[in-house]
Amino acid sequence: xxxxxxxxxxxxxxxxxxxxxxxxxxxxxxxxxxxxxxxxxxxxxxxxxxxxxxxxxxxxxxxxxxxxxxxxxxxxxxxxxxxxxxxxxxxxxxxxxxxxxxxxxxxxxxxxxxxxxxxxxxxxxxxxxxxxxxxxxxxxxxxxxxxxxxxxxxxxxxxxxxxxxxxxxxxxxxxxxxxxxxxxxxxxxxxxxxxxxxxxxxxxxxxxxxxxxxxxxxxxxxxxxxxxxxxxxxxxxxxxxxxxxxxxxxxxxxxxxxxxxxxxxxxxxxxxxxxxxxxxxxxxxxxxxxxx
Numbered sequence: 001x002x003x004x005x006x007x008x009x010x011x012x013x014x015x016x017x018x019x020x021x022x023x024x025x026x027x028x029x030x031x032x033x034x035x036x037x038x039x040x041x042x043x044x045x046x047x048x049x050x051x052x053x054x055x056x057x058x059x060x061x062x063x064x065x066x067x068x069x070x071x072x073x074x075x076x077x078x079x080x081x082x083x084x085x086x087x088x089x090x091x092x093x094x095x096x097x098x099x100x101x102x103x104x105x106x107x108x109x110x111x112x113x114x115x116x117x118x119x120x121x122x123x124x125x126x127x128x129x130x131x132x133x134x135x136x137x138x139x140x141x142x143x144x145x146x147x148x149x150x151x152x153x154x155x156x157x158x159x160x161x162x163x164x165x166x167x168x169x170x171x172x173x174x175x176x177x178x179x180x181x182x183x184x185x186x187x188x189x190x191x192x193x194x195x196x197x198x199x200x201x202x203x204x205x206x207x208x209x210x211x212x213x214x215x216x217x218x219x220x221x222x223x224x225x226x227x228x229x230x231x232x233x234x235x236x237x238x239x240x241x242x243x244x245x246x247x248x249x250x251x252x253x254x255x256x257x258x259x260x261x262x263x264x265x266x267x268x269x270x271x272x273x274x275x276x277x278x279x280x281x282x283x284x285x286x287x288x289x290x291x292x
Contacts, residue, residue, distance in 0.1 A: 002126070002127055003129075004120065004123075015117065022188065025190050033194065035204065038272075039196060043190055052180075055181060057125060064253055067248070069123075070137070073119050073123065073126075074139055076130075077119060079115035083162060100202075114195075145236070146240065147162075150232065150233065160230055160233060164233070164273060165237050168204075169238060169266075169273070171200075175249060177259050211223055223280075234270075
C-alpha cells in the first residue's frame with residue numbers, strides 16, 4: 001500500500017499542498033503563452049476542460065482504473081528520467097552562460113514537480129507505491145535508447161532532445177484527456193501548460209543563439225546536426241509516443257480515437273519550430289519543403 005508519509009518531508013509537503021491548494025485560472029490567456037501558439041491553444045483547451053463535467057477516474061471500470069494509475073506513474077517516472085535529469089546533466093556538463101544554467105535548473109525543478117504529482121496521484125489512486133518504480137515497463141530502456149545518445153553528446157544534442165522533443169513538439173502532441181480524468185491534475189493543467197510555455201521563452205532564444213554563434217562553418221555544422229538529430233528523434237521518440245497513445249491511451253484507457261489528431265500536424269509543427277529557432281529552409285529535409 002502507498003502511504004504518502006513514507007515520502008521525505010522535503011517533497012511530501014509540496015505534494016500535499018498541491019493537492020489541496022489549486023491555482024486560480026484567469027479568463028484570458030497569460031502573456032507568456034504568446035511564445036508559442038500551440039501551447040496557447042493547449043492552455044485554452046485546459047481552461048475550458050476544468051469547467052466541463054466529463055468522465056472521471058471514478059467512472060472508469062476497475063481494469064481501466066488500474067491502467068490509468070499506472071499510466072500516470074509511468075509518465076511521471078519517465079519525466080524524471082528524461083527531462084529533470086536531462087536538464088541537470090546539461091547544466092553541469094556543458095559550457096553555457098550562467099543565466100542558461102539557472103534557467104535549466106528552474107526548468108528541472110518545475111518539471112520535477114509535474115513528475116512528482118503524476119507519480120503520487122497514480123500511487124494514491126491505485127494504492128500501490130509507484131515511487132518504488134515500475135519494473136515491468138521499459139521506460140528507462142526506451143529513454144536510454146532514444147534520448148540519451150543525443151542528449152549526452154553535446155549542448156546541441158540536449159537542445160534537440162529536450163528543447164525540441166519534450167518542450168516544443170509536446171505543445172502540439174500533448175494529449176490532455178487522460179489527465180483530465182483526475183480531479184487534482186485537471187485543476188493544475190492550465191498552470192502546468194503555462195510553465196511549459198515559460199520554458200520555451202528561454203529555450204527558443206537559447207537555441208537560436210546556439211545555432212547562430214561561432215564561425216560560419218560552425219553555424220553550418222550545428223544546424224545540420226540539429227536537423228539530423230530532430231529526424232532521428234521523430235523516427236524514434238515521437239513515433240514511440242504516437243504508438244503509445246494509440247495502443248494505451250485509446251486502446252486500453254478507452255479515450256476517443258479523435259485524440260490522435262494531436263499528431264496530425266508534425267510537418268507544420270516542424271516548420272514552425274525551425275523558423276522560430278533560425279534554421280533556414282536550405283537545411284530542411286525535402287519533405288518539409290515539398291509539403292509547404
